Amino acid sequence: MKPMFIISSTCISPQNTFEGLEGLKAVNYPKEPVYYCQEPDFSKYINPVQIRRMSRALKMGYTAAIDALNKSGFTQLDAIIIGTGKGCMSDTEIFLHSIVEYQETALNATHFIHSTYNQLNGLIALNKKISCYNITYVHRGFSLEHALLDAALYFAEHPQSQILVGSFDEMTPDHFKVKKQWGYWKEEPLHGQSLLYSKTPGTLAGEGSAFFVLSSEKPKEPAVKICDIQTLYSPESDEVVSCLNNLLERNQLQKEEIDLLMLGENGDVNHAQNYPMIAGQFPEAEKIYFKHLCGEYDTAINFGLWTGYEILLKQMIPESMQLEVRSEKKTYRHLLIYNNYFGKNQGFMLLKLEN
Amino acid sequence: MQELTDLKQTLKTQIIESLNLQGMTPDDIDENAPLFGEGLGLDSIDSLELMVLLERNYGIKIEDAREGRKAMESVAAMAQYIVDHRTK
Numbered sequence: 001m002k003p004m005f006i007i008s009s010t011c012i013s014p015q016n017t018f019e020g021l022e023g024l025k026a027v028n029y030p031k032e033p034v035y036y037c038q039e040p041d042f043s044k045y046i047n048p049v050q051i052r053r054m055s056r057a058l059k060m061g062y063t064a065a066i067d068a069l070n071k072s073g074f075t076q077l078d079a080i081i082i083g084t085g086k087g088c089m090s091d092t093e094i095f096l097h098s099i100v101e102y103q104e105t106a107l108n109a110t111h112f113i114h115s116t117y118n119q120l121n122g123l124i125a126l127n128k129k130i131s132c133y134n135i136t137y138v139h140r141g142f143s144l145e146h147a148l149l150d151a152a153l154y155f156a157e158h159p160q161s162q163i164l165v166g167s168f169d170e171m172t173p174d175h176f177k178v179k180k181q182w183g184y185w186k187e188e189p190l191h192g193q194s195l196l197y198s199k200t201p202g203t204l205a206g207e208g209s210a211f212f213v214l215s216s217e218k219p220k221e222p223a224v225k226i227c228d229i230q231t232l233y234s235p236e237s238d239e240v241v242s243c244l245n246n247l248l249e250r251n252q253l254q255k256e257e258i259d260l261l262m263l264g265e266n267g268d269v270n271h272a273q274n275y276p277m278i279a280g281q282f283p284e285a286e287k288i289y290f291k292h293l294c295g296e297y298d299t300a301i302n303f304g305l306w307t308g309y310e311i312l313l314k315q316m317i318p319e320s321m322q323l324e325v326r327s328e329k330k331t332y333r334h335l336l337i338y339n340n341y342f343g344k345n346q347g348f349m350l351l352k353l354e355n
Numbered sequence: 356m357q358e359l360t361d362l363k364q365t366l367k368t369q370i371i372e373s374l375n376l377q378g379m380t381p382d383d384i385d386e387n388a389p390l391f392g393e394g395l396g397l398d399s400i401d402s403l404e405l406m407v408l409l410e411r412n413y414g415i416k417i418e419d420a421r422e423g424r425k426a427m428e429s430v431a432a433m434a435q436y437i438v439d440h441r442t443k
Contacts, residue, residue, distance in 0.1 A: 052375040053400070106410040109403040 002155040003225045004148070004214040005354075007162070008071035010064045011210040011306040012037050013294050018067075021310040024318035027293060029191040034176050034205040035295035050123075053110050055090045060209040061120040061168035062127075069128070069164060072213035078161035079133040079154050080121055082168070083143030085298020087117040089172045120168065141345025143167055144299045145231050148349075152229070155216040166211030167299035176205050184296075184342070190267060193323060195292045198267035206295015210302035212309070222355045224312045226305075227251055231347040240274055240346060244281065244338075247348055258285045259332040260317075262308055264301065264339035266291040271343045278338045285336075288321045301339045305349060308335045312353040363434045370430070373408045374401055386430040394429070402427060409433075414442030 014035035016023030028038065037060055042051060045063045054062070061082070069077070086092075091114035098107050113119065118136040125134055133154065137146040144167040151163045179185060186195075186202040195204065218225070230247050232239060248255065261282045265275045279287055288311070294303040311317055312335055319325055337349040367381035370390075374397070388394035391402065405427055409415040415437065417423040426436035 048377070049396070049398070052377050102411065106407050108407055109400055113400075 001149075001228050002152045002159075002216060003227050004152060004155060004163075004216060005218050005223045005225045006309050007074075007213045007215050007219060007223070008068050009210065009212045009306055009309055010067040010071065011208065011303065012040065012060045012064045013208040013210070013303050013306075014038060014206060015293050017303075017306065018064075021307070021314055021316065021318060024293065024307070024320050027192070027320045030189050030204065030295075033186045033189045033202075034171055035207065036171065037207055037209075050127075053114070055088050055114060055170070057088045057090065057168055057170035057207075057209075058114060058120060058123065060170070060207075061166070061211075062123055064168070064209040065120070065124050065164060065166055065211040066128070068166070068211040068213050072162070074162050074213060076162070077130050077132055077164050077213075078158060079135075079151065079163040080124055080130065081133075081135055081137070081147045081150050081154075081163060081165045082118075082121050083137040083139065083145075083147035083165075083299055084117055084120075084167055085138070085140045085143050085169050086175070087138065088114050088119060089170050089175050091115040093172055093174050124164070140298050141341030142231050142233075142347070144302050144305070145229055145345075145347055145349075148226065148229055149231075151214055152226075155214075159216050161216065163214045164211060165214055166209065167302045168209035169207055169297045169299045171205050171207040171295070171297065179205070186267070192292055192320070195267035196265055196289055196323065199269050201268060201270050203266035203268040203291070204295040206291070206297045206300060208294050208297065208300065208303050210306040212305070218354055222313070222353060224309045225352050225354055226349065227352050228350040229347065231345070233346075234344050235346055237274055237277060241277070241281070244278065244348060247350065251350060253334065253350075255282055256284050258282050258334050258336045259330065260288055260308075260311065260335040261285040262288045262290065262304055262335060262337040264291055264304060264337070264341075265289055266296045268296075268342070271340055274340055274346070275338070282336070286317065286326055286332075287323065288317060289323065290321060293320060296341070298341065300341070301337070301349070304337050304339060305351075308337055308349075308351050311335065312351055359434055359438060362437060363430055366430055366434055366437070369408055369412060370405070373404050384430060386434075388429060390427055390429055390433075405433075409437070412443075413437050413440075415440050
């Protein structure tokens with residue numbers, strides 16, 4: 001895979017991540033088994049005429065994307081590639097409710113327009129006047145991974161490019177209720193370690209948006225690169241291990257060289273079996289966790305990727321992400337993320353700090 | 356007469372709610388000012404929302420675009436159009 005350097009990034013999540021990694025020092029825990037995002041001042045990024053029509057998901061996605069773009073200093077892009085598991089759920093729900101309530105007549109145009117998955121792509125392109133390759137991946141638990149893989153393919157064909165990649169998903173009361181009936185969520189909100197050590201089914205629902213400006217060329221200063229991404233659909237445990245070994249081999253890495261192992265463990269006993277197996281492969285690596293801070297959603301990996309990038313760049317692990325804090329301080333160069341979205345969507349991401 | 360005055364007030368509230376005009380109150384809307392362009396500064400998507408508002412609340416379905424433009428010139432024009440054409 002063509003390596004991709006992260007030039008800048010922004011994350012809007014249930015924690016105060018809009019202000020950076022320091023926002024994870026004071027953790028916000030939910031009172032219900034569902035996390036909602038800490039919202040920044042959207043009016044600084046969106047004009048008043050547009051903001052009144054936009055749902056939370058659009059506001060979160062647009063603000064994270066524009067903030068990441070502003071930080072990069074780029075005014076033009078060669079591609080805008082976005083992943084979303086469900087798109088703007090609240091607009092979709094309002095539109096569907098209207099169909100029922102008004103018997104398929106007198107339907108609002110705004111909610112229909114905004115219920116389309118590629119609304120955010122279009123909004124960024126139109127507002128920033130960037131006409132380029134522009135695509136949305138709606139692949140449920142693999143949406144961000146496939147957006148990133150497409151970016152890597154684009155870099156392979158156009159090495160001198162700058163690409164905006166990101167993902168967004170929102171949780172709505174109706175969506176929460178439907179999945180609760182299927183047993184996706186816990187009955188009570190478990191916090192921190194209690195969630196990660198939980199032996200009951202279900203997890204906490206969540207939402208979030210994170211965007212990254214990528215380049216195939218390393219900037220002058222130290223930078224984090226996405227070295228490899230591997231996805232696996234409903235794999236058996238031995239397939240996961242075999243995939244992991246292949247990934248390490250093709251990146252010419254020994255297991256001891258992985259400094260940090262980030263696990264997408266979410267406290268759902270039904271889908272927890274692979275985590276100890278993966279953790280056991282890397283006894284030397286420090287283990288870090290993220291889903292107790294953002295909840296579970298189709299593109300929750302965006303929170304993991306953003307924190308992984310920040311940790312490598314700043315060489316600092318927030319205590320809230322560790323179950324045990326090691327006293328010795330070492331340089332973190334390689335970070336491996338293993339994520340498992342309800343058993344079906346599993347995979348790895350390999351990040352590396354380059355000086 | 357009082358009925359028309361009340362209708363204009365109700366209409367202003369419905370426009371604010373329907374178009375999510377944050378921070379505005381009915382008193383901020385001049386009933387004779389243009390709704391589009393100058394005045395309230397609404398756009399083409401808003402015009403679609405106003406047509407939905409008329410259909411849902413007053414049973415009015417506007418088929419002719421020219422007639423729609425005239426009916427939605429201002430709050431006062433909309434209120435008069437409602438009085439003349441409402442079916443509920």
